[in-house]
Amino acid sequence: MFRSSICASCRLSLRSTVRRPATTFLSASAPLAHRANIAFTTQATFSRFNSTRPTSQNDLITKLAHGLLVRRAASTASAEAPPAEAPSPPPSPPVNSKATGYWLLFSASLVFGIVVIGGLTRLTESGLSITEWKPVTGTIPPLTHAEWETEFAKYKNSPEYKVLRSEDMTLAEFQYIFGFEWAHRVWGRAIGLVFVVPTLYLIARRRVTPRIAKRLLGIGALIGFQGFIGWWMVASGLKDELLEEGKHPRVSQYRLATHLGTAFLVYVAMLNTGLEILKSHAKSLPSNELLSKPELRPFRRYTHFLMALVFLTALSGAFVAGLDAGMIYNEFPTMGGPGRLAPPLSDLFSSDYATSPDHSDLYWRNFLENPVLVQLDHRILATTTFFATLALWIYSKRLPLLPLPAKRAADACMALVTMQVALGISTLLMCVPIPLAAAHQAGSLALLTGTLVLGSRVQPVRRAIASQNKAMKAAGVVGLAGMYVPGRRIEGL
Numbered sequence: 001m002f003r004s005s006i007c008a009s010c011r012l013s014l015r016s017t018v019r020r021p022a023t024t025f026l027s028a029s030a031p032l033a034h035r036a037n038i039a040f041t042t043q044a045t046f047s048r049f050n051s052t053r054p055t056s057q058n059d060l061i062t063k064l065a066h067g068l069l070v071r072r073a074a075s076t077a078s079a080e081a082p083p084a085e086a087p088s089p090p091p092s093p094p095v096n097s098k099a100t101g102y103w104l105l106f107s108a109s110l111v112f113g114i115v116v117i118g119g120l121t122r123l124t125e126s127g128l129s130i131t132e133w134k135p136v137t138g139t140i141p142p143l144t145h146a147e148w149e150t151e152f153a154k155y156k157n158s159p160e161y162k163v164l165r166s167e168d169m170t171l172a173e174f175q176y177i178f179g180f181e182w183a184h185r186v187w188g189r190a191i192g193l194v195f196v197v198p199t200l201y202l203i204a205r206r207r208v209t210p211r212i213a214k215r216l217l218g219i220g221a222l223i224g225f226q227g228f229i230g231w232w233m234v235a236s237g238l239k240d241e242l243l244e245e246g247k248h249p250r251v252s253q254y255r256l257a258t259h260l261g262t263a264f265l266v267y268v269a270m271l272n273t274g275l276e277i278l279k280s281h282a283k284s285l286p287s288n289e290l291l292s293k294p295e296l297r298p299f300r301r302y303t304h305f306l307m308a309l310v311f312l313t314a315l316s317g318a319f320v321a322g323l324d325a326g327m328i329y330n331e332f333p334t335m336g337g338p339g340r341l342a343p344p345l346s347d348l349f350s351s352d353y354a355t356s357p358d359h360s361d362l363y364w365r366n367f368l369e370n371p372v373l374v375q376l377d378h379r380i381l382a383t384t385t386f387f388a389t390l391a392l393w394i395y396s397k398r399l400p401l402l403p404l405p406a407k408r409a410a411d412a413c414m415a416l417v418t419m420q421v422a423l424g425i426s427t428l429l430m431c432v433p434i435p436l437a438a439a440h441q442a443g444s445l446a447l448l449t450g451t452l453v454l455g456s457r458v459q460p461v462r463r464a465i466a467s468q469n470k471a472m473k474a475a476g477v478v479g480l481a482g483m484y485v486p487g488r489r490i491e492g493l
């Protein structure tokens with residue numbers, strides 16, 4: 001009621017007066033964004049303040065609101081604020097800072113690291129060496145000889161040890177595989193801390209826009225979920241039923257693919273958000289108008305399609321890895337003998353994998369459980385990805401409108417896919433040696449990064465600008481001089 005009786009500009013000053021020293025916000029030369037921030041943070045507290053203050057103070061504020069003695073009275077009002085009131089939080093920028101963008105890229109690099117460690121853990125067959133899930137105490141490895149012996153004894157009880165390890169496995173050998181799994185788990189916890197603590201801080205202090213805040217919370221939830229999936233995957237390799245005749249003690253390929261797919265999703269979300277924030281800070285955005293041209297739309301869509309294709313190929317790779325399907329048909333491009341590009345249909349769709357009496361699950365089970373068909377699927381998807389990237393690269397060369405940074409990113413994608421295919425073929429021909437297989441896994445994430453960077457370079461920043469403008473509107477600065485102009489740096493942000 002009170003607020004509606006005053007003019008808008010006075011209201012801005014008034015809101016600020018309630019919580020902050022006048023000199024910090026009333027100066028006409030104060031940066032626009034700074035004034036916006038003050039309004040943004042103090043708006044919510046104003047009503048409470050207004051309803052609880054004595055009438056005489058409200059009168060005083062009314063005068064202030066109408067522009068009387070603004071500077072002096074502002075400091076008086078500030079001085080008269082109830083002493084019990086906690087110090088006000090610092091201004092919350094309605095934009096996402098550059099530091100937030102860099103922190104997201106750093107977090108993404110940690111995820112890249114854990115994917116590589118995860119690959120090494122699987123390739124060295126270390127993943128089942130820790131048979132318990134202790135989120136907090138598990139951070140500390142066994143320290144004494146007795147503790148190591150206890151841990152080793154637990155492992156000796158697992159199906160993997162009983163079926164696959166020789167009786168003469170030494171404690172030193174156990175410590176070696178334990179080290180990989182432990183490093184993988186500790187790295188995962190570190191990612192959780194590095195991501196979640198700053199996220200809570202940024203949101204609590206309103207240092208990110210609501211849109212980015214939602215994304216950060218989503219990524220945080222995905223990281224927590226990933227921890228759970230990790231243990232769910234390991235648990236699938238510790239079941240006693242794996243001791244039965246004909247069973248192979250290893251983790252479920254479904255769970256392995258879910259674990260790898262979630263890691264990729266976390267990585268994509270972090271990288272994309274970080275790149276978007278940094279892009280919104282670019283000093284000049286000369287190509288933004290260009291990128292909005294309809295001629296570039298098909299290229300942009302094609303880039304998104306390629307990203308999805310790389311993701312799908314990587315998921316199919318997780319099935320190859322989970323079923324050890326790289327240990328069969330170690331030949332390329334043939335598969336199944338000279339002159340053959342695929343094994344016979346009876347091998348591809350074997351009834352051995354159907355479990356329902358009417359064989360209605362024959363096809364999908366073979367697609368996901370038969371190493372022969374799983375390897376063929378991966379070959380087909382990988383070949384498709386290679387030619388799709390080649391087509392994109394040629395497209396980029398024939399599109400004069402495409403800005404140079406995007407052309408460079410397309411070149412990088414072409415180089416990365418060539419390297420990835422070469423690594424995949426070498427891994428297969430050499431029966432999955434650890435260094436090559438680990439490089440192949442890292443290569444898939446590098447290729448995904450290439451497509452993401454390309455995607456960000458052909459994406460106009462309109463969405464980022466829109467969300468910042470929305471935040472500035474919320475801060476009450478709409479219509480003031482110096483409003484956000486696309487393609488220009490925003491003063492003071």
Ligand code: HEM
Pocket residue numbers: 119122123260310313314315316317318319320321322324325326327332378379381382383385386417420421422423424425427428432437438440441444447
């Ligand atoms: C765009 C191309 C490709 C992508 C994105 C890709 C991606 C992947 C991924 C993510 C894995 C899982 C690694 C793991 O979980 O440890 C994998 C495994 C594998 N890929 Fe590929 N791959 C590609 C091309 C190829 C090609 C052309 C071949 C050979 C014909 C190949 C053969 C293999 C083999 C044998 C494995 C299993 C390795 C292991 O057991 O660790 N890949 N691939």
